Structure formats: structure tokens, C-alpha cells
Amino acid sequence: MKYDMEFFEHHWMPFTSNRDFKSDPRMVVRGEGVYLYSHEDERILDGSSGMFCCAAGHSRPEIAEAVYSQLKELSYVAPFQLAQPLSFELARRIAALTPAGLDHVFFGNSGSEAVETAVKIAYAYHYARGEGQRHRFVSRERAYHGVNLAGVSLSGMMKNRQAFGPGLPGVVHMRHTWLPENRFVKGQPETGMELAEDLERLAQQLGPDTIAACIVEPVAGSTGCLVPPKGYLDRLREICDGHGIVLIFDEVICGFGRLGTAFGADAFGVIPDIMTMAKALTNAAQPMGAVAVSNKIHGMITASAVDGAIELFHGYTCSAHPAACAAGIATLDIFEKEKLIERAADLSGYFLEQIFALSDIAMITDIRGYGLFAGFDLEPGEAPGVRGLDFQKRLYRNGLHLKMTGDAGLVAPPLISEKRHIDRLCDILRRTLAEY
Numbered sequence: 440m441k442y443d444m445e446f447f448e449h450h451w452m453p454f455t456s457n458r459d460f461k462s463d464p465r466m467v468v469r470g471e472g473v474y475l476y477s478h479e480d481e482r483i484l485d486g487s488s489g490m491f492c493c494a495a496g497h498s499r500p501e502i503a504e505a506v507y508s509q510l511k512e513l514s515y516v517a518p519f520q521l522a523q524p525l526s527f528e529l530a531r532r533i534a535a536l537t538p539a540g541l542d543h544v545f546f547g548n549s550g551s552e553a554v555e556t557a558v559k560i561a562y563a564y565h566y567a568r569g570e571g572q573r574h575r576f577v578s579r580e581r582a583y584h585g586v587n588l589a590g591v592s593l594s595g596m597m598k599n600r601q602a603f604g605p606g607l608p609g610v611v612h613m614r615h616t617w618l619p620e621n622r623f624v625k626g627q628p629e630t631g632m633e634l635a636e637d638l639e640r641l642a643q644q645l646g647p648d649t650i651a652a653c654i655v656e657p658v659a660g661s662t663g664c665l666v667p668p669k670g671y672l673d674r675l676r677e678i679c680d681g682h683g684i685v686l687i688f689d690e691v692i693c694g695f696g697r698l699g700t701a702f703g704a705d706a707f708g709v710i711p712d713i714m715t716m717a718k719a720l721t722n723a724a725q726p727m728g729a730v731a732v733s734n735k736i737h738g739m740i741t742a743s744a745v746d747g748a749i750e751l752f753h754g755y756t757c758s759a760h761p762a763a764c765a766a767g768i769a770t771l772d773i774f775e776k777e778k779l780i781e782r783a784a785d786l787s788g789y790f791l792e793q794i795f796a797l798s799d800i801a802m803i804t805d806i807r808g809y810g811l812f813a814g815f816d817l818e819p820g821e822a823p824g825v826r827g828l829d830f831q832k833r834l835y836r837n838g839l840h841l842k843m844t845g846d847a848g849l850v851a852p853p854l855i856s857e858k859r860h861i862d863r864l865c866d867i868l869r870r871t872l873a874e875y
């Protein structure tokens with residue numbers, strides 16, 4: 440099918456060079472398993488699980504059927520002071536996967552909303568325990584925490600912040616964990632743990648009792664798969680414990696098997712107080728985000744309200760939407776039945792080996808990876824990101840979808856992938872790089 444320019448007029452696409460796209464559209468009309476199909480019926484291997492979300496592969500009938508039956512039975516219930524059973528069922532299933540002690544789940548509609556919710560829960564927790572002066576948040580350079588204003592303020596990506604005003608007051612950033620000496624290190628780098636001391640320095644500079652929370656992605660995802668140095672997350676945990684700071688892991692990418700474990704917390708053996716999640720939770724078949732909260736924080740906030748009062752003044756019209764809950768439960772059923780987390784762990788060694796084999800290509804200046812997730816940097820072109828976009832378009836024409844952030848490529852195949860898909864992915868990467 441061909442589209443004329445008029446067809447493209449009205450949809451303002453997110454994070455897209457709209458004018459460029461409309462002159463050279465990349466339209467996807469169908470998905471199945473690890474493949475997408477373009478409007479020209481070209482088959483495209485999905486090298487990034489959409490955007491790290493279609494862990495169980497595309498268009499899973501089990502999820503579609505669960506959503507369809509739910510919508511026919513009950514398509515909506517006001518989620519304030521009313522409920523429907525699937526939300527409790529899904530929360531129970533999530534709590535069974537999260538580390539022990541993070542047993543309470545709050546639902547929203549996206550990763551960005553999960554981050555906003557986590558921030559508000561951290562504020563509310565300190566307020567409830569009489570420490571409402573804790574108004575600062577510590578984040579990190581090169582972090583991505585979504586696009587709502589708190590998340591943008593927490594993010595450490597200049598382009599995502601620069602046009603949008605001052606943001607949330609009181610946000611400070613630690614340094615990121617990418618170090619030149621750790622280039623081409625597979626898994627966790629041995630060096631760099633001392634970067635966690637930035638949190639201690641900020642606490643000493645600003646007053647530890649002014650800091651509400653420290654938020655990090657276990658592996659910084661969107662800016663290029665930055666794997667935490669050994670000991671780094673443990674040290675953040677220690678510093679938070681020492682100063683009563685809430686530790687939030689943003690698991691929106693890392694969660695649900697991406698690192699070969701249920702969550703990043705499990706991969707690195709560090710348990711946060713609050714965890715955000717989204718994306719693979721419903722296989723992205725329905726929009727949903729969620730926040731898992733420790734019993735301690737949940738208990739403090741709920742106990743601080745008088746009987747009959749609302750405990751947390753927060754929620755969305757579509758919190759715990761029945762269709763999203765149905766999709767989440769069906770997704771977790773697939774995770775269990777097909778042992779997707781174990782599969783990711785089993786495939787990880789081969790995947791990383793094949794990806795790191797690309798390090799002989801001169802244009803690749805670094806590769807990082809953990810689990811079924813890898814990032815590589817391309818030598819920039821005339822301006823940052825120009826080569827990245829050009830490369831992404833070439834890959835698509837050569838039959839591979841890959842998420843690029845600037846000049847960094849993010850490889851995150853569906854967890855159902857087989858070795859032959861990894862081979863194909865690497866082959867297209869290599870062939871496309873040879874075009875330059």
C-alpha cells in the first residue's frame with residue numbers, strides 16, 4: 440500500500456523526526472513472533488522487542504483473547520473506591536515475582552506514570568513519618584525516567600530537558616557509570632564502584648535529611664545499556680540505609696527477564712524500597728505501568744491515615760484497567776509456561792558472544808551488555824545522532840528494527856528468540872555497517 444502526504448498530516452509522532460519520517464515512512468502493519476511486517480510486506484526482525492516491551496513476541500493470541508473476553512465482560516470500572524478482581528490477581532502475580540518484601544503494587548498506564556507514582560510515594564512516605572523536609576531527589580546523568588515532568592527532571596538527557604523549563608525543584612544528579620576504561624567489557628565492569636560515592640557527597644553537601652530518594656535504573660537502558668560496575672548498586676543501598684533515603688530502582692526496561700532474572704534487583708542482588716515497571720508487564724499489548732512498594736513504606740503511608748480516609752491521594756482514571764490487567768495476567772502466564780526468564784538467561788551467553796564479536800568493526804567504538812540486553816556506540820557523524828538515525832533507517836531497509844538513542848544502538852531481542860535469530864540480527868548489523 441502507498442500513502443500520500445495528506446495521509447500523514449494529523450498525527451504528530453512522538454520522539455520522531457516527523458518531517459523526515461513522512462518523506463520516507465516506515466509503516467508496520469503486522470507482527471508475529473520475533474518479526475514485524477511492513478506496509479510493503481517486507482519481513483523485519485525485531486531486534487529491540489519494539490522498545491524493550493514485546494518480550495513474548497508480537498501479537499500473541501493468548502493475550503489478544505484475554506483482552507477481548509475481558510472487554511466483552513467488563514470494559515471499565517472506576518478504580519477509586521471500586522475495583523474489579525483482575526487487579527488483585529495481577530498484583531498478587533507481580534508480588535510473587537518481585538523480591539521478598541516488595542509486596543504492594545500500585546497501577547498506572549506507562550513507565551512515565553510509574554516513575555511519577557514512585558516519586559510521590561517517596562514524598563508521601565517521608566511526610567507520613569514526620570520527615571516532610573526531605574524534598575530532594577538524587578538521580579544520575581544519562582538516566583531515562585520517562586517524559587512526565589518529574590521523570591524529565593530526574594532524567595539525565597539534555598535534549599529531553601532543555602526545552603521544558605526548570606522541572607522539579609531539588610533534583611540533583613550523580614555522575615553516570617560509563618568509563619572509557621570499561622569499553623568492550625562484557626557484563627559488570629570491575630572498576631567504577633567508587634562512582635556511588637557521589638550519593639554520599641551529595642548527602643554531605645545538601646544534608647542527608649533533605650533527600651527523599653535516590654533513583655537509578657539497575658542497567659541504564661535508553662542511553663545505551665550502561666551496566667553497573669561491580670559493587671556500585673550495593674554501595675548505593677548502603678548509603679541510602681545510612682541516611683534514611685528511599686532507594687528506587689526504575690525497572691521499566693530491566694524487569695521481566697531482560698537481564699536473565701525477574702528484575703535487575705535479582706540480577707545484582709540489591710533490593711530497593713520501590714520498583715517501577717511497565718513495558719513487558721503486558722507485553723505492551725495494553726498500556727500499563729506499575730510500582731512495587733516495600734511493606735515498610737506501604738505500611739507507614741497506610742497507617743498514617745485515619746480510619747475511613749484515603750491513604751494516598753494519587754491514581755489515574757485507567758489505573759488497573761481491566762483490559763490491561765487481563766493482558767498482564769495472560770503475559771505472566773506465557774512467562775511461566777514458556778519459562779521466558781530462564782530462556783533469556785540460557786540465551787544470554789550466546790547473544791553476548793555474538794554481539795561482542797562485532798567489536799572488530801572500526802565504526803563501533805564500544806559495546807556493553809548483560810543478559811539479553813546490549814548497547815553499542817557508533818562513531819558519530821557530522822553531528823551527534825545523525826549517523827544513528829541514518830543507520831536505523833538502513834537497518835530497517837535491510838530487515839532489522841533496532842532502537843537507537845543518538846548514536847547508540849540498543850539490542851534487546853524478544854525473550855522467545857532463538858540462536859538463529861541472534862545470528863540473523865548480527866548478520867544484518869554487520870552488513871549494514873559495511874555500507875559505510
Ligand SMILES: Cc1ncc(COP(=O)(O)O)c(C=O)c1O
Nearest residue numbers: 549550551583584585689691692
Ligand atoms: C527506565 C525507564 N523508565 C521510564 C520509562 C518511561 O516509560 P513509558 O515510555 O512507558 O512512559 C522508560 C521508557 O523507555 C524507561 O526506559
